[in-house]
Amino acid sequence: MAALPEFDRLRVVLVDTRNPLNIGAAARAMSNFGFRRLRVVNPYEVAFQSARSAVGAADLLASAEKFGSVTEAVADCSLVVGTVSVGPRDLQHTLQRLEAGARLIRDHIASGSCALLFGSEKFGLSNRDLSHCHWLMHIPTREAHASMNLGQAVAICLYELIRDAAAAVKRQAKSPASSAEMERITDTLLAALRASDYPKLNSSVSFHSAVRRMIRRFHMHTGDAEFFLGMLRQIVWKLEKKK
Amino acid sequence: MAALPEFDRLRVVLVDTRNPLNIGAAARAMSNFGFRRLRVVNPYEVAFQSARSAVGAADLLASAEKFGSVTEAVADCSLVVGTVSVGPRDLQHTLQRLEAGARLIRDHIASGSCALLFGSEKFGLSNRDLSHCHWLMHIPTREAHASMNLGQAVAICLYELIRDAAAAVKRQAKSPASSAEMERITDTLLAALRASDYPKLNSSVSFHSAVRRMIRRFHMHTGDAEFFLGMLRQIVWKLEKKK
Numbered sequence: 001m002a003a004l005p006e007f008d009r010l011r012v013v014l015v016d017t018r019n020p021l022n023i024g025a026a027a028r029a030m031s032n033f034g035f036r037r038l039r040v041v042n043p044y045e046v047a048f049q050s051a052r053s054a055v056g057a058a059d060l061l062a063s064a065e066k067f068g069s070v071t072e073a074v075a076d077c078s079l080v081v082g083t084v085s086v087g088p089r090d091l092q093h094t095l096q097r098l099e100a101g102a103r104l105i106r107d108h109i110a111s112g113s114c115a116l117l118f119g120s121e122k123f124g125l126s127n128r129d130l131s132h133c134h135w136l137m138h139i140p141t142r143e144a145h146a147s148m149n150l151g152q153a154v155a156i157c158l159y160e161l162i163r164d165a166a167a168a169v170k171r172q173a174k175s176p177a178s179s180a181e182m183e184r185i186t187d188t189l190l191a192a193l194r195a196s197d198y199p200k201l202n203s204s205v206s207f208h209s210a211v212r213r214m215i216r217r218f219h220m221h222t223g224d225a226e227f228f229l230g231m232l233r234q235i236v237w238k239l240e241k242k243k
Numbered sequence: 244m245a246a247l248p249e250f251d252r253l254r255v256v257l258v259d260t261r262n263p264l265n266i267g268a269a270a271r272a273m274s275n276f277g278f279r280r281l282r283v284v285n286p287y288e289v290a291f292q293s294a295r296s297a298v299g300a301a302d303l304l305a306s307a308e309k310f311g312s313v314t315e316a317v318a319d320c321s322l323v324v325g326t327v328s329v330g331p332r333d334l335q336h337t338l339q340r341l342e343a344g345a346r347l348i349r350d351h352i353a354s355g356s357c358a359l360l361f362g363s364e365k366f367g368l369s370n371r372d373l374s375h376c377h378w379l380m381h382i383p384t385r386e387a388h389a390s391m392n393l394g395q396a397v398a399i400c401l402y403e404l405i406r407d408a409a410a411a412v413k414r415q416a417k418s419p420a421s422s423a424e425m426e427r428i429t430d431t432l433l434a435a436l437r438a439s440d441y442p443k444l445n446s447s448v449s450f451h452s453a454v455r456r457m458i459r460r461f462h463m464h465t466g467d468a469e470f471f472l473g474m475l476r477q478i479v480w481k482l483e484k485k486k
Contacts, residue, residue, distance in 0.1 A: 001383045021264070025392055032384040032391050056388045099410035140244045140405065141275040145299045148275050148398070149268055155395035156402045162383065165408070167342035 001162055003034025009109040010161070012154065013039045013073050015129055016120035020047040024054030024061070025151025026118070031057040033158040038064040039115070041073045070117070070129050077115040079108045082125050082133035083153060085146040094135045101137035102160040116157065121150050177225035185225060186212045188232040195239035244405060246277025252352040253404070255397065256282045256316050258372055259363035263290040267297030267304070268394025269361070274300040276401040281307040282358070284316045313360070313372050320358040322351045325368050325376035326396060328389040337378045344380035345403040359400065364393050420468035428468060429455045431475040438482035 012030055017023050017040065027038055038060060040048060052061045067073040074080045081101065084091070096104065108114050117133065119125035124147075130136065139148060139156055148156075177185075190211060193201055200207055220228065255273055260266050260283065270281055281303060283291060295304045310316040317323045324344065327334070339347065351357050360376065362368035373379065382391060382399055391399075420428075433454060436444055443450055463471065 001385060003385060025395060028392055029395055031388045032382075032395075034385050055392070056390070094413055096413055097407070097410040099406055099408065100412040104412060139275075139402070140407065140410075142244060142246060142277050145274045147299070149271055149298070149394065151392065152268060152272055152395055152398035155391070156399055159382070159399045159402070160406075163342055163403075164340070164383065165342065167340040167383075169343040169347060170337055170339055 001034065001164075003036075006109045007033075007035045007161075008037060009113045010035055010105070011037045011039050011073075011077060011113065011115045012158075013041060013070070013115050013117045014043065014150075014154075015041045015070060015073075015117055015125060016043070016123075017118075017150065018044045018047055018121055019150070020050035022121060022150040023047055023051035024057070026154040027051065027054045027057035027061045027064070029151065029155035029158055031060050032155075033162045035158055035161075036060055036063070039067060039073045040064055041067045041070055070132050074115040074117075074132055076113060078112040079105070079114040080117065080133045081105060081114060082117045082130050082136045083119070083157065084124060084130075084136050084138050085141065085148060086138050086143065091130075091136060093130065093133060096135060096137050098137055098139050098157060098160050101135070102157070104135075106161060118150060118154060174221035174223060177220045177222050181222065181225040181229070182215050182220070183212070185220075185229050185232065186215050188229060188236060189215070192232055192236045192239060195236060244277070244407075246279075249352045250276075250278050250404075251280060252356045253278055253348070254280045254282050254316075254320060254356065254358045255401075256284060256313070256358050256360045257286065257393075257397075258284045258313060258316075258360055258368060259286070259366075260361075260393065261287045261290055261364055262393070263293035265364060265393040266290055266294035267300070269397040270294065270297045270300035270304045270307070272394065272398035272401055274303050275398075276405045278401055278404075279303055279306070282310060282316045283307055284310045284313055313375050317358040317360075317375055319356060321355040322348070322357040323360065323376045324348060324357060325360045325373050325379045326362070326400065327367060327373075327379050327381050328384065328391060329381050329386065334373075334379060336373065336376060339378060339380050341380055341382050341400060341403050344378070345400070347378075349404060361393060361397060417464035417466060420463040420465050424465065424468040424472070425458050425463070426455070428463075428472050428475065429458050431472060431479060432458070435475055435479045435482060438479060 012026060012035060014023060014026060023040065023043065030036065030038060043066070052058060054061060105114055105116070117125055117129060119129060139153060141148060190208065255269060255278060257266060257269060266283065266286065273279065273281060295301060297304060348357055348359070360368055360372060362372060382396060384391060433451065
């Protein structure tokens with residue numbers, strides 16, 4: 001995938017993050033998916049410094065912006081979305097599942113800027129942080145274990161923003177073996193069985209058909225059919241030589 | 244979301260993992276999304292032991308199965324899928340984008356078992372590991388920075404398996420304010436402006452309409468309309484008292 005220009009209208013905002021590994025992981029996922037605008041609010045200073053070694057995301061971390069409050073960090077954004085794990089908290093906001101929320105964010109960043117807020121590892125976003133948000137979004141985890149690792153949560157939200165609903169299943173590009181090729185394989189396998197005194201060979205009139213059907217079920221492509229036929233021919237040659 | 248019975252037909256297989264944090268992160272994401280069957284192949288022993296403290300996933304890690312080879316780890320699975328980041332490697336397999344590959348996996352685990360393989364942090368899956376796979380899957384990352392953190396990659400693959408394409412955008416449940424409520428607000432705001440000697444009030448015949456339109460654009464719900472009207476009435480009371 002390629003990073004789209006509108007991705008620069010999304011600001012990933014990490015609030016009160018304590019663990020440098022999580023800042024680094026968030027930055028790495030951003031880089032993986034083509035988002036560049038990282039903002040940190042009141043990070044534990046040591047965490048922010050140590051995070052700068054994140055694999056492949058050093059530039060992104062170096063250009064991260066530091067703010068003293070959520071108010072300042074979201075000031076230039078026309079949409080503010082807070083991420084929450086669904087807990088006992090009595091939410092005052094509309095809560096969107098990630099699949100739906102990401103659609104709203106994608107629509108918004110086509111022309112406007114959006115701040116996507118992630119709270120601290122231990123407490124998430126505070127009610128005060130949430131009061132800056134237009135609506136909230138949650139990743140659909142199990143209720144029994146709703147709370148995600150911060151780096152993983154950032155990665156999943158960004159993935160949902162870049163995923164392509166229309167991505168199609170790829171079929172094997174190689175052309176499937178022709179009936180003639182499969183029939184040659186069937187015949188050669190039967191010859192090998194005959195030369196090996198395979199017991200059922202003459203006991204059932206339908207055996208030949210059963211082998212033919214089995215070979216068709218293998219769904220071989222041309223290259224493999226040729227490869228396999230060569231093996232069988234060698235086996236037949238060896239078996240007949242031994243007689 | 245709730246874990247579905249077929250989720251137990253998926254085995255997450257971590258091959259040659261070195262970092263205990265990654266084993267723990269994989270286990271945590273599995274638990275978040277309701278997958279329970281973790282298999283580790285040839286893990287660095289210390290890593291496997293240290294990982295057992297992963298947040299909320301201790302049971303899952305305690306029941307993880309350890310294998311000496313990929314052959315053994317996938318023996319009971321009828322579909323084996325390898326995850327790769329798209330690199331320079333010349334792949335011999337069909338490569339599916341995650342969105343499409345996850346559909347194939349979901350279809351398969353409705354009745355059969357599937358092993359989903361993740362390689363080591365440094366080298367990914369080896370060509371030998373890949374030879375066990377029916378096809379390969381990749382997360383659509385940027386080519387310039389394709390390689391993801393292992394724990395994040397596991398989390399994203401599992402999320403794609405549980406995501407609900409039909410999840411709808413939730414509209415605000417609260418009923419929108421009625422025209423009568425909005426008209427009361429409009430009138431009270433105009434009264435406040437009049438009492439404040441707001442200059443434009445008498446200069447433009449269309450000013451009243453402009454205020455009315457603005458109030459409608461606020462898309463208030465009933466509760467907020469009442470809340471806001473109370474504030475305006477208090478302001479008007481104070482302004483008129485001061486005269």
